[in-house]
Amino acid sequence: MEHTVRRAEDWPVPEYNAVPETDIANDIDPADVFDVIVIGAGPVGENVADRTRAAGLSTAVVESELVGGECSYWACMPSKALLRPVAALAEARAVAGSREAVAGRLDASAVLARRDGFASHWKDDGQVGWLDSIGAVLIRGRGRLAGVRRVHVETPDGGSRRLAARHAVAVCTGSDALVPDLPGVAQARPWTSREATSAHAVPGRLAVVGGGVVGVEMATAWRALGSEVTLLVRETAPLPRMEPFAGELVAAALSDAGVTVRTGVTVTGLDRPAPDGPVSVLLDAGRQIEADEVLLAVGRVPRTRELGLETVGLEPGTWLKVDDSCRVQGVDGDWLFAVGDVNRRALLTHQGKYQARMAGAAIGALARGESLDTRPWGSHVATADVSAVPQVVFTEPEVAAVGMTAKEARDAGLNARVVDYELGQVAGAALFADDYRGKARMVVDLDRGVLLGVTFVGSGVGELLHSATVAVAGEVPIDRLWHAVPSYPTMSEIWLRLLETFRG
Structure with a gap:
């Protein structure tokens, strides 16, 4: 986490309401009152x-x-450090000329060492400072x-x-991380997101239970580092809370990368007979698979x-x-x-x-x-937690989304229109990668003439997301967005194509 360092003596010291000492606690050391x-x-x-x-x-x-905290040592920073080499290699292989210069697989030891650096080697001296x-x-x-x-x-x-x-x-x-009360879970010692982002060796076989963000990101990373990965998803596709095409495109890319993606399955138990032996993942209908490690990525508590x-x-x-x-x-x-x-x-x-x-x-x-x-956009209210939450899934391809999905808009009873466009047809995307595959969607509130939500799927689309976040959070009228001219030839030209498709 990056911070701007400021000296304590630079802070202002305004006047505050006095709190009676009897309301604080007379039996507490004054040095422990803040x-x-x-x-x-x-x-x-x-x-x-x-x-x-x-x-x-x-x-x-x-x-x-x-x-x-979690982000610095076991979540955002180490996970994205694991995933960035995957994306960089995929991007190099996607362009004629650079493709011919790339040979071999990722160097797992170098990737893990770089990850350790971004996790500050699990020491917090800098943050304490x-x-x-x-x-x-x-x-x-x-x-x-x-x-x-x-x-x-x-x-x-x-x-x-x-x-x-x-x-x-x-x-x-x-x-x-939620660890469900499955038969055999204690003896199996499954990974959670912490172990998945901090492990120092690549498992030969990894079973990932759960098709949410953690599941698909870690399946992406560990497959690229050499593990044989099986992704077990209870729903019909990964990323069930996002637009359906997002999960479908990510699942297809994972399969192309060698991940075994199994949807519509339920894990009923785990079994690791020997402390250092493999884990049997028991599935419904009496099926099972075997892995060296199993990652449970099924939610948070x-x-x-x-x-x-x-x-x-x-x-x-x-x-x-x-x-x-x-x-x-x-x-x-x-x-x-x-x-x-x-x-x-x-x-x-x-x-x-x-x-x-x-x-x-x-x-x-x-x-x-x-x-x-407490005005809707006041300085003391976190209203964007409801209307304009941005999220990037750092798989290959990336998924970037903000605001409502089409289903959420329909369920809310809004008069919404869905506008889709193939990202590969945009000049900037075609230059970004040969045979670029991706898709963009915007959900428009027809009554108010503003965007309710935007989703991009494709390589490098995470950097497109803030423009969508500004449009959704700022409730920028569609008619005004026509005057936000995208640079040519960049992927941001997708905005022009979506607006043209909306107008017909």
Whole structure:
């Protein structure tokens, strides 16, 4: 995660509403009383701390693992480091001239070593230094709520600290991979997303259970590194929450790369008789396959089971329901916030960081006694979590989407029109790769004349997505988009072709 380093003495120190000391806790060491306490130092918690420090609020950040969180060490950064060489090689092989210069397979050891560098070799010195630079106080240990504006921390040395917040506690603990309660799962020791992104050896055979983003990305990466991969998908195609053609094109490309893609199958159990032996993956109808490792990529669960939610009247282990400013619902007062994955609004790092900026600004405003700006595009509301969530799936081809799918628009009862165009017919795409295969779709709200959603599938389309995000989030009228002229010959000319097709 990249940060702009700022000195703590540069922050403004405005006036805040006084909180009576009796409301804080007379039995807590004054050194353990802060304006804001953030539980979880992943990208979301870091961004909350950044905003509350920018507002002049003293801030403690509690972290039980590595500062930088899941994204830095076991998700975004290492997974994309594994996938980038796959895309680079595919792009080189897709163009006559460069194709002839490329021979052999990926160097797995070099790819894994590069991945290790992007994961900072699982050391958080740089991230800790950034927290220090903004004047936040890092407290190592496992934090849990202990009543109103109270946090109890179990420290690594077996001790404990009791903290109190004058204004707010922000829960930024994220989510864990779901490990279903299948027969034999404990003995099988399956991979989750953590092991899949941090493994130091290529398994001979890998079974991937689940056709979501993690499943297809890791199937792409490990197949390219030399593993024999079988992808087991319960639905009729991978990526079931996206436009159907996205999953179909990705499945076809995975098959072309040598992945065995099996759809419409259900895993009923796992069996690893010997600790170092192969795993049998048991399927419905008495079928089974054998692999050296099995990756379970079937969803996420909130990291709230040991969070002390019961001390504030909430149920442990649940997702935390919040309003658009990320204030937790069902808790009196404006002191408890839940930001990022833990509130289930949009389980994506960039959306969590977006929420963090809004929540941090809201905490600062409330501390100053100001009213929150709750207009649809106000400075304290994370409305894009509902209407304009962008996502890139880094398979080959890539999938990039924002806003509603056609099905979601229909299910919402909107008067929508779907416009499709083959990306390979755009000059920029034809130059990008010989025999370029891809597709673009925009979903148009005919009543309001704006875009509801856009999906691109094809090599390199992730870089097209922000233009679509601006159009959807900004509700740019279709008639106005005609005057956003794409450069020729680039892939962005797809916008002109979609608009021409819409007008007919």
